[in-house]
Amino acid sequence: MSGKNLKIDKDNAGRRIDNYLFNIYRSLPKSKIYSMIRKGEVRVNSGRIKPTYKLSLDDEIRIPPYLINFKENMDDIKIPSSRLIEFESSIIDQNDDFILVNKEPGLSVHSGTNNQFGLVDIARAKFPSLEIDLCHRIDKSTSGCVLLSKNKLFLRHFHKQLINNNVTKKYEAILIGVMKKNIKVESKLDSSTKEHFHKVQESIAGKKAISAFKILKKYKLFTYVEIIISTGRMHQIRVQSSNLNHPIVNDKKYGLFDTNKKIVKQVGISRLALHAASISFIDLDGIEVCYEAMKNNEFDILLSKLDNITIKS
Structure with a gap:
């Protein structure tokens, strides 16, 4: 990262820009990220983009000045220990590539305006050394299967299956x-x-x-x-x-x-x-x-x- 720009490496090429920004600014509400994209505060190669824009290798993302030190200034999300225990008991299976969870109703999959933390934040707190991402989403009020990736290789692999209707x-x-x-x-x-x-x-x-x-x-x-x-x-x-x-x-x-x-x-x-x-x-x-x-x-x-x-x- 240089100045106000983020440069895309091979691990993040092919990702949607909204999902990429969700991962970079994990404590920022999704609504704020979508607002920045819509207003043109976030640009790629100096041009406006939509949230669905697919990033390419060496793309340069301009972020607004107030986000330059955002990660350094943000306190870590505090996850109650009871939530970490509940998360562990909700795991159906896991390996080196993914975690499959039985989500309870009422728990959001990600943080937002009305949610201090979500399922993915709990998983990241449980496995701080891994690159945990949501492979897909279900509603807050819906229970059941939610798949999380442990690395970008599996995340891209799963998303290709979604696109090809193989899931x-x-x-x-x-x-x-x-x-x-x-x-x-x-x-x-x-x-x-x-x-x-x-x-x-x-x-x-x-x-x-x-x-x-x-x-x-x-x-x-x-x-x-x-x-x-x-x-x-x-x-x-x-x-x-x-x-x-x-x-x-x-x-x-x-x-x-x-x-x-x-x-x-x-x-x-x-x-x-x-x-x-x-x-x-x-x-x-x-x-x-x-x-x-x-x-x-x-x-x-x-x-x-x-x-x-x-x-x-």
């Missing part, structure tokens, strides 16, 4: 209403609307989102489903479920608010009924691996009490 991610959810049949949903979702409406919306200007809904069990007023996603758009399953008129139980953003209140009152559980149940991918040895994450007790309690829930208008 299989299965979710389980409880939907309001009784679905008649299995269905494959293809729509276009625009995450930029979240900034204005606080929601992701369907739009012809959006990106393709594909989900396959398979009925696992029908209840009187609910449906327990498995969803396999072929794309990984923000809030994809939640938006598409809602647009099918079968929103996810306890979805506070896209759900049926009055119905959710009645469910919580009767069952006493307010967690989002969405769980990242399994993930399959190819490791660096060329072997396909598949991992499953157990649902927590609250999800199972919800399932056991579905037939006893009454929803009166």
